[in-house]
Amino acid sequence: MKKQTVAFSRQSTNLFFHILTRCNLRCAHCYINRDQHGSNTLSLETIREWLGIFASKAKDTNLIFLGGEPTLHPDLASAVSMAGSMGFKSITIDTNGFLFHNILDNITPDQIDFFSFSLDGVSKGINDAIRGEGCFDAVMSGIGNAVKKGFSCSMIYTVSEKNIHEVSKLPELVKDLGISRFFIQVVGLRGESEITDAKHQVSKSIWQDIIPKTAEQIAEQGIIVTYPKVFLTHEDPFECAANVANNYFIFPNGRVYQCPLCEDFPFHSYEIIDNVLTPRPKINETNFFSLQIPEGCVMNKLIQPGNLSYDDNGFPRYKIACCMLKEELQP
Ligand code: SF4
Numbered sequence: 007m008k009k010q011t012v013a014f015s016r017q018s019t020n021l022f023f024h025i026l027t028r029c030n031l032r033c034a035h036c037y038i039n040r041d042q043h044g045s046n047t048l049s050l051e052t053i054r055e056w057l058g059i060f061a062s063k064a065k066d067t068n069l070i071f072l073g074g075e076p077t078l079h080p081d082l083a084s085a086v087s088m089a090g091s092m093g094f095k096s097i098t099i100d101t102n103g104f105l106f107h108n109i110l111d112n113i114t115p116d117q118i119d120f121f122s123f124s125l126d127g128v129s130k131g132i133n134d135a136i137r138g139e140g141c142f143d144a145v146m147s148g149i150g151n152a153v154k155k156g157f158s159c160s161m162i163y164t165v166s167e168k169n170i171h172e173v174s175k176l177p178e179l180v181k182d183l184g185i186s187r188f189f190i191q192v193v194g195l196r197g198e199s200e201i202t203d204a205k206h207q208v209s210k211s212i213w214q215d216i217i218p219k220t221a222e223q224i225a226e227q228g229i230i231v232t233y234p235k236v237f238l239t240h241e242d243p244f245e246c247a248a249n250v251a252n253n254y255f256i257f258p259n260g261r262v263y264q265c266p267l268c269e270d271f272p273f274h275s276y277e278i279i280d281n282v283l284t285p286r287p288k289i290n291e292t293n294f295f296s297l298q299i300p301e302g303c304v305m306n307k308l309i310q311p312g313n314l315s316y317d318d319n320g321f322p323r324y325k326i327a328c329c330m331l332k333e334e335l336q337p
């Protein structure tokens with residue numbers, strides 16, 4: 007098994023493209039904030055224009071269709087075809103499992119790289135308490151149907167204090183599911199979430215006791231596992247992805263962020279105006295990315311400092327890594 011920290015790459019670009027914010031669910035930790043991100047659904051023509059902004063770099067660009075629930079968009083299948091003909095390096099659809107508009111029948115496995123299913127509990131009780139009644143069954147049958155049709159599938163598990171106790175059961179759950187990638191995420195304190203307090207995030211000791219070990223057990227089953235580093239020692243190098251990589255978080259009201267932690271604030275770096283990616287005047291998130299602080303991520307310190315801890319001299323006990331810094335386990 008190979009374990010590596012995935013370095014940020016200047017060469018590749020990631021487009022996290024929220025084509026609508028509408029959703030059939032109201033997950034407890036939903037990061038969508040309609041006041042900040044809009045409640046409109048992009049037309050297929052606008053999706054084409056906005057993808058066109060990045061088309062010259064398409065072969066180096068990973069495209070992730072997001073929502074809300076992206077399969078609620080009636081033209082998602084056409085958007086996927088469009089992105090395919092523009093030559094994007096990879097195309098992923100993140101879904102809550104409900105797979106609206108018969109999406110599995112309207113695209114083919116060679117058109118996308120992954121369907122990524124969100125599940126936040128190993129038991130129906132915990133998952134559905136967080137994500138909503140019927141979600142566990144929707145994800146399980148959605149994965150089953152997608153795998154049967156030949157789609158590559160991955161799973162995303164967002165860890166909070168509500169479901170950390172079920173993490174150790176994940177290797178058993180995913181055993182015969184047929185997924186090929188597994189992503190562990192840490193819950194964010196943003197959006198229309200009920201989870202607005204740092205007490206819902208998992209402490210350093212619990213994270214480090216449970217996550218790496220479970221990730222290894224999942225990887226032993228032939229599944230590539232990715233999880234955020236979260237905590238760094240003072241000796242570990244710190245980098246802010248926004249300074250060294252190209253990540254664009256695009257929302258249907260035209261806001262484009264480089265840092266997901268900023269998404270609750272009008273701090274976006276760019277705005278798409280008349281189908282042109284337009285840098286925004288000061289002050290915006292870009293004015294913060296170069297600040298060096300002993301706590302590591304400056305936005306973490308400003309926005310969700312509850313995960314920091316200080317010694318008696320007021321010095322941080324560890325640094326918080328960029329939320330996009332990942333460990334990857336290759337079976
Ligand atoms: S987290 Fe995703 S699936 Fe859940 S309510 Fe928000 S947009 Fe919908």
Ligand code: SF4
Binds near residue numbers: 246266306330
């Ligand atoms: S999470 Fe922190 S380190 Fe990462 S892009 Fe945002 S500000 Fe930079």
